[in-house]
Amino acid sequence: MAWKQKDLLSTQDLDANEITEVLDTAESMKEIASREIKKVPALRGKTVVNLFYEASTRTRTSFEIAGKWLSADVINVSSSGSSTEKGESLLDTAKNIEAMSPDVVVVRHKASGAPALLARHLRCAVVNAGDGAHEHPTQALLDLLTIREKKGHLEGLNVTIVGDVAHSRVARSNIHAMRRMGITVTVAGPPTLIPTACQELGVKVSHRLEEAIAHADVIMMLRLQQERMRSGLIPTLREYSRVWGLTLARLAQCRPDVLIMHPGPVNRGVEISPEVADGPYSVILDQVSNGVAVRMAVLFLLAGAKAERGSGGEG
Amino acid sequence: MSANLLIKDGRVLDPGAGVDQVEDVLITDGRIARLGKNLRAPAGTAAVDASGKVVCPGFIDVHTHLREPGFEYKETIASGTRAAAAGGFTAVCCMANTVPVNDNRAVTDYILAKARVEGVVRVYPIGAVTKNLAGAQLAEMAEQAEAGCVAFSDDGLCVMNAELYRRAMEYALPFGTPIISHAEDCNLAHGASMHEGFVSTELGLTGQPAAAEDAMVARDIVLAELTGAHVHIAHISTAGAVRMVRDARARGVRVTAEATPHHLLLTDEAVRSWDPNTKMAPPLRGKRDVEALREALADGTVDCIATDHAPHALSDKEDEYAAAANGVVGLETAVAVLLDRLVRPGLLDLPTLVTRLSTGPARLLSLPGGSLAPGAVADVTILDLERPWTVDPSSFRSRSRNTPFSGWTGAGGPWMTIVGGVAVTP
Numbered sequence: 069m070a071w072k073q074k075d076l077l078s079t080q081d082l083d084a085n086e087i088t089e090v091l092d093t094a095e096s097m098k099e100i101a102s103r104e105i106k107k108v109p110a111l112r113g114k115t116v117v118n119l120f121y122e123a124s125t126r127t128r129t130s131f132e133i134a135g136k137w138l139s140a141d142v143i144n145v146s147s148s149g150s151s152t153e154k155g156e157s158l159l160d161t162a163k164n165i166e167a168m169s170p171d172v173v174v175v176r177h178k179a180s181g182a183p184a185l186l187a188r189h190l191r192c193a194v195v196n197a198g199d200g201a202h203e204h205p206t207q208a209l210l211d212l213l214t215i216r217e218k219k220g221h222l223e224g225l226n227v228t229i230v231g232d233v234a235h236s237r238v239a240r241s242n243i244h245a246m247r248r249m250g251i252t253v254t255v256a257g258p259p260t261l262i263p264t265a266c267q268e269l270g271v272k273v274s275h276r277l278e279e280a281i282a283h284a285d286v287i288m289m290l291r292l293q294q295e296r297m298r299s300g301l302i303p304t305l306r307e308y309s310r311v312w313g314l315t316l317a318r319l320a321q322c323r324p325d326v327l328i329m330h331p332g333p334v335n336r337g338v339e340i341s342p343e344v345a346d347g348p349y350s351v352i353l354d355q356v357s358n359g360v361a362v363r364m365a366v367l368f369l370l371a372g373a374k375a376e377r378g379s380g381g382e383g
Numbered sequence: 384m385s386a387n388l389l390i391k392d393g394r395v396l397d398p399g400a401g402v403d404q405v406e407d408v409l410i411t412d413g414r415i416a417r418l419g420k421n422l423r424a425p426a427g428t429a430a431v432d433a434s435g436k437v438v439c440p441g442f443i444d445v446h447t448h449l450r451e452p453g454f455e456y457k458e459t460i461a462s463g464t465r466a467a468a469a470g471g472f473t474a475v476c477c478m479a480n481t482v483p484v485n486d487n488r489a490v491t492d493y494i495l496a497k498a499r500v501e502g503v504v505r506v507y508p509i510g511a512v513t514k515n516l517a518g519a520q521l522a523e524m525a526e527q528a529e530a531g532c533v534a535f536s537d538d539g540l541c542v543m544n545a546e547l548y549r550r551a552m553e554y555a556l557p558f559g560t561p562i563i564s565h566a567e568d569c570n571l572a573h574g575a576s577m578h579e580g581f582v583s584t585e586l587g588l589t590g591q592p593a594a595a596e597d598a599m600v601a602r603d604i605v606l607a608e609l610t611g612a613h614v615h616i617a618h619i620s621t622a623g624a625v626r627m628v629r630d631a632r633a634r635g636v637r638v639t640a641e642a643t644p645h646h647l648l649l650t651d652e653a654v655r656s657w658d659p660n661t662k663m664a665p666p667l668r669g670k671r672d673v674e675a676l677r678e679a680l681a682d683g684t685v686d687c688i689a690t691d692h693a694p695h696a697l698s699d700k701e702d703e704y705a706a707a708a709n710g711v712v713g714l715e716t717a718v719a720v721l722l723d724r725l726v727r728p729g730l731l732d733l734p735t736l737v738t739r740l741s742t743g744p745a746r747l748l749s750l751p752g753g754s755l756a757p758g759a760v761a762d763v764t765i766l767d768l769e770r771p772w773t774v775d776p777s778s779f780r781s782r783s784r785n786t787p788f789s790g791w792t793g794a795g796g797p798w799m800t801i802v803g804g805v806a807v808t809p
């Protein structure tokens with residue numbers, strides 16, 4: 069199947085076949101990580117620009133390694149020390165970067181829709197590496213890869229996403245992608261952290277943790293940001309952690325083969341207790357490893373699609 | 384140019400006077416002289432053949448941002464009034480959020496002087512309620528009313544202090560000028576860039592609930608009741624606010640309302656495009672809100688159409704959605720999009736649309752115009768209901784291009800705009 073999409077902005081744009089293709093491609097990329105010399109020439113001569121307007125260690129590093137293992141030239145531009153500090157608009161910065169002919173621009177931005185703005189104006193491929201509370205599609209894809217690896221399949225599973233769904237791009241991307249793959253999704257959290265009309269996303273909504281996780285095959289804990297207290301959405305971290313934290317005691321009530329996931333960075337002792345995060349059910353570090361493979365797959369597919377579009381004379 | 388004109392054989396539509404027939408309109412010395420068939424004009428009077436066209440009282444926009452002084456890169460009195468004329472408006476009321484703010488007589492005088500020299504349609508300034516729109520101290524409303532302000536509003540901002548707003552309403556009572564409310568609880572709307580609903584949830588944009596508007600409309604109705612003042616709700620956008628205004632009027636409270644073309648024709652679904660030209664305050668609402676607005680426009684709960692023409696340069700708009708400026712231009716598209724999308728499909732009848740664009744606003748602010756009765760000022764808008772159009776922002780007379788209707792096609796729109804008996808377009 070030839071990859072058709074110019075950009076990867078949202079998992080909503082992907083159908084089940086496309087998601088499966090990314091996961092299959094990622095699986096084949098995983099083998100590279102086990103080699104002595106972790107390098108294949110797939111993207112030799114291609115340029116990947118990581119344009120990060122928001123602090124990120126994991127995602128930026130993951131994209132960087134992915135590009136390098138595929139032999140692309142990877143350039144990192146972060147908002148500190150770049151032209152954004154001089155008051156240049158996102159669009160101007162992007163157009164300047166495009167003038168240097170990159171093949172893929174990977175963008176992380178605090179504003180929802182910023183990658184869509186770039187995609188509308190840039191000829192090169194744009195990958196959304198997280199935009200505001202909108203989407204983080206490669207995170208959802210790496211989560212699906214991890215689940216598929218551990219469970220052997222996706223269809224028919226029950227996944228419960230717990231915490232600050234309202235502000236979570238990870239939750240949104242996962243909800244769309246998981247539903248497309250036949251997974252039943254439940255979201256759980258205090259009503260102040262569940263967005264308006266959330267059910268219309270096709271998920272079940274629960275305001276009781278025990279009930280929400282009892283039958284889950286996978287529990288995904290979301291990071292709770294400190295500023296949610298300041299904006300009056302929760303009273304204290306202490307209370308949040310008592311009511312919504314995943315502890316060993318709560319885990320004991322779950323399915324014996326449950327998987328515990330977290331997109332990171334983990335607030336140990338807040339949304340998840342250290343024993344659970346580091347325990348046998350946790351696949352948090354598998355998620356990180358799979359992140360590189362999924363990003364290799366995404367860069368490979370998008371840069372490849374660009375080459376094909378280019379030969380078709382569309383530029 | 385003389386202020387004498389004979390408009391021949393048009394369908395003369397003056398709903399306020401119950402007039403709807405093919406006849407002539409004779410204008411002498413800038414005023415309507417006579418209506419009738421086969422009128423004879425004094426020698427030398429220019430004639431316009433309006434056969435097949437609809438001759439209406441001049442349209443008045445009670446909610447325009449002309450941006451001058453202070454933001455001349457977005458719009459000027461010269462360009463804004465030309466945009467108005469092109470869109471079929473013979474008069475505009477300009478909001479106070481300029482720099483400096485129109486919160487004192489000097490600024491009012493400046494706007495009026497500029498409009499006399501450079502404007503092509505009538506300009507009626509709206510003064511600020513509070514000094515520098517800061518919501519802390521009353522502006523000098525008495526002097527401003529004397530200078531020609533026809534209403535008072537901190538539009539763009541909501542006066543959150545109910546006590547101060549109450550006093551503003553009371554203070555303005557002797558001037559007979561309404562207080563125009565930008566009803567938006569700024570705490571409930573904090574940080575929002577769109578309507579709160581399923582679309583905001585999917586897009587991950589902070590939404591403001593309809594309750595942000597409803598809560599303030601409720602407060603303002605209560606204050607109107609307390610003070611006896613006339614409160615006008617600007618750009619009403621929610622089903623809840625419409626319901627409260629309707630109920631309050633039935634009780635005899637002096638509350639009126641305006642609705643914009645974009646709130647009548649678009650929903651928050653439009654934001655999915657991430658086009659910053661779908662961003663304004665109040666935001667595009669849900670389907671049920673739009674239905675309620677249309678109903679209110681038909682039954683008169685909404686007294687008038689207002690454009691909330693809010694010009695912004697590309698540099699203010701073409702940004703991340705949350706960072707983009709609020710507001711869209713509307714003067715040059717309002718009449719055309721409403722004719723094509725509401726009147727043509729039969730959702731609103733033409734006389735009602737004409738009333739909401741002419742008689743409604745004139746009565747609201749006690750302005751001259753809104754009538755084709757003999758003796759009235761000869762402000763006339765002539766419509767061509769068949770003329771096909773495509774919205775092409777590059778052809779706007781406005782200095783700004785920020786329309787959500789770019790690329791729309793349809794038929795029917797303004798054909799000629801006449802101010803004081805003088806054709807200012809085409």
